[in-house]
Amino acid sequence: MDVYDKYAYEPFAVTVDLAVFTVRGGALHVLLVERGEEPYAGRWALPGGFVRPDESAETAARRELGEETGLTDVSGPHLEQLRTYSEPDRDPRMRVVSVAFAALLPDAPEAHGGGDAARARWTPYAAAGPLAFDHDRILADARERVGAKLEYTCxxxxxxxxxxxxxxxxxxxxxxxxxxxxxxxxxxxxxxxxxxxxxxxxxxxxxxxxxxxxxxxxxGTATALHPPLLRPTPEGRPA
Amino acid sequence: MDVYDKYAYEPFAVTVDLAVFTVRGGALHVLLVERGEEPYAGRWALPGGFVRPDESAETAARRELGEETGLTDVSGPHLEQLRTYSEPDRDPRMRVVSVAFAALLPDAPEAHGGGDAARARWTPYAAAGPLAFDHDRILADARERVGAKLEYTCxxxxxxxxxxxxxxxxxxxxxxxxxxxxxxxxxxxxxxxxxxxxxxxxxxxxxxxxxxxxxxxxxGTATALHPPLLRPTPEGRPA
DNA sequence: CCTTTTATGGTCAAGGCGACTATAAAAGGG
DNA sequence: CCCTTTTATAGTCGCCTTGACCATAAAAGG
The missing domain is CATH 1.10.10.10 (Winged helix-like DNA-binding domain superfamily/Winged helix DNA-binding domain)
Structure with a gap:
């Protein structure tokens, strides 16, 4: 991490993408927004946006969460960093590195109060068709992470x-x-x-x-689950 | 993630930082490099460097791993993304977002072949004093992740x-x-x-x-461990 | 009043795991 | 050459967790 290295470095745009989940009526739902512009105009995508100069990715994610859901108390929901997606061609316009987050909400908030939230819709996970950019991958990773964390956390x-x-x-x-x-x-x-x-x-x-x-x-106050609550193995899942 | 938003966005420098671990003589060791320039001149730091324009963070991390260890076969070692550190003040010079990785190596390679690797030294984890930037935090997070993954993976x-x-x-x-x-x-x-x-x-x-x-x-070929091999709980670790 | 539905309480046996004992096969020292 | 030390390997015993059940309680609906 040597900024004085002789290597030229290229500036990147840094964004956050959010996989916001809730359980509604026996189905897992995810919050999606419809894109209005190219590329992927008309396609659904994960909510997200740029990290501002004075923000960490966590701060930006929580801000976006509030903007997209219309929630007032944005400190409540569980929000955790997933991983960062940085393939050079993941955005056709420019070099964008995205820090992905997963957020978990109780049901009820029918979202879209005002502003950005108006664009947002809860969509059943199973019906979350092909999304823009690499958001299918991010969403799948997020769902897998959430499922895994239910096993050994509260x-x-x-x-x-x-x-x-x-x-x-x-x-x-x-x-x-x-x-x-x-x-x-x-x-x-x-x-x-x-x-x-x-x-x-x-x-x-x-x-x-x-x-x-x-x-x-x-x-309760516990966060970890010892011993874990393992999901039933359909056959053998040792591999 | 809308690049056409009205928000101005600031370009970020994107780097990778590596926590490279090995077990040597009954002690966990980590690969550190000594900084030659300000800030933190003379302090030890995690190896790392800029992500180049045509690289993903994973590619950059594996390249740096080769450069710092002098390993020839860089496809072998286990390398996994940890998380991204993006506090606005984590580098006093400029806005740097760093994608952290953990790498696991078998003992033997006494590192520093040529080039960057000459700067690298294996250091016992317990003796890894105050590091530059937020690398103490990254290193602690990496160690915790590795310890946790031993429980439920191979x-x-x-x-x-x-x-x-x-x-x-x-x-x-x-x-x-x-x-x-x-x-x-x-x-x-x-x-x-x-x-x-x-x-x-x-x-x-x-x-x-x-x-x-x-x-x-x-x-073997398995990657997951079902049921997990839990580390002994010193007292009660449910919280 | 009887059926259906959901919550709650309990039993029972197999498997995982911690604690522990016993045996095997090497090196080293008298 | 015997005896001790050291490490690897085999096996036992009992507790606890867990999956598969069965039984009862308390509501709604016809």
């Missing part, structure tokens, strides 16, 4: 509202992983992990649905 | 020569994690994981040391 609560039932939490796992889980076993595992969730003391209950009302829980 | 073999004993493999774990492991249990776990290691058929053996000669193994 990240699943980031998809849930402040108070939630264990059934809702299980829905998050089943939706992201695309597999069904045994309810009693899931419950046993979650409750046996100290700090994962904590019961809402008011013995509160919920919901408009059928069946016995469920107890409410809040996210 | 990455440990990247520290070993082409043929190795289970004792050497265990040494890798103990060195990176800083904990002792029970030998029979470690052996049982490694051999029970299909594709982790495969026995060298020639019933070969080794070594100049005392004791019963050990069987030789090669790295």
């Amino acid at each position: 990240l699943a609560t980031a998809f849930c509202p402040p108070e939630f039932t264990l059934g809702e939490l299980q829905q998050v796992y089943e939706t992201v992983w695309g597999t069904a889980l045994d309810r009693p076993n899931f419950r046993r595992k979650v409750l046996a992990t100290p700090g994962f969730v904590e019961a809402v003391p008011g013995a509160a209950r919920l919901t408009g649905g059928r069946g016995k009302p469920a107890a409410l829980y809040r996210a | 990455l440990a073999t990247a520290f070993c020569p082409p043929e190795f004993t289970l004792g050497e493999l265990q040494q890798v774990y103990e060195t990176v994690w800083g904990t002792a492991l029970d030998r029979p249990n470690f052996r049982r776990k490694v051999l029970a994981t299909p594709g982790f290691v495969e026995a060298v058929p020639g019933a070969a053996r080794l070594t100049g040391g005392r004791g019963k000669p050990a069987a030789l193994y090669r790295a």
